[in-house]
Amino acid sequence: MALGRRMATFNRHVTNRLFGRAATRLPRFGVVLHIGRRSGRPYRTPVNVFRTAAGYRMALTYGSGADWVRNILVAGGCRLVTRGTMVRLRNPRLVRAERAAGVPAPARAVLRLIRITEFLELDLDPAPDARVAGRRAVS
Numbered sequence: 001m002a003l004g005r006r007m008a009t010f011n012r013h014v015t016n017r018l019f020g021r022a023a024t025r026l027p028r029f030g031v032v033l034h035i036g037r038r039s040g041r042p043y044r045t046p047v048n049v050f051r052t053a054a055g056y057r058m059a060l061t062y063g064s065g066a067d068w069v070r071n072i073l074v075a076g077g078c079r080l081v082t083r084g085t086m087v088r089l090r091n092p093r094l095v096r097a098e099r100a101a102g103v104p105a106p107a108r109a110v111l112r113l114i115r116i117t118e119f120l121e122l123d124l125d126p127a128p129d130a131r132v133a134g135r136r137a138v139s
Helices: 005-023 067-075 105-113
Strands: 029-035 042-051 055-059 077-082 085-096 118-124 131-133
Touching (some): 005 029, 029 055, 029 067, 042 105, 055 085, 067 077, 067 085, 077 118
Antiparallel strands (some): 029 077, 042 055, 055 118, 077 085, 085 118, 085 131
């Protein structure tokens, strides 16, 4: 895990709340919409996201043990809002940095500098309603 627990707590309570809305529109950022595996509560988590041929790859800045990652793995997917579009994602899998070839060179350099070694890859859900225009709440 590259970033510590104190940073995670600060980001959850301050940075994510300030940056969350902008992350849905900015390139290489997005907001993951997921459901708590124990609480059943909906959550919104800003992430670094990169498009792949089959779907999306997310940088795990707090490692694979982060709650949002575990929620997605248990649920078998999530929704992602990026560049103003909501998509459904399925088939989550953890991959090591060696397989991060699809990450653009400048982003890859920054992630390497802060020692990010894990990514979460998900496939775009092929269902007809997988791409939903605009912003909607988690259902």
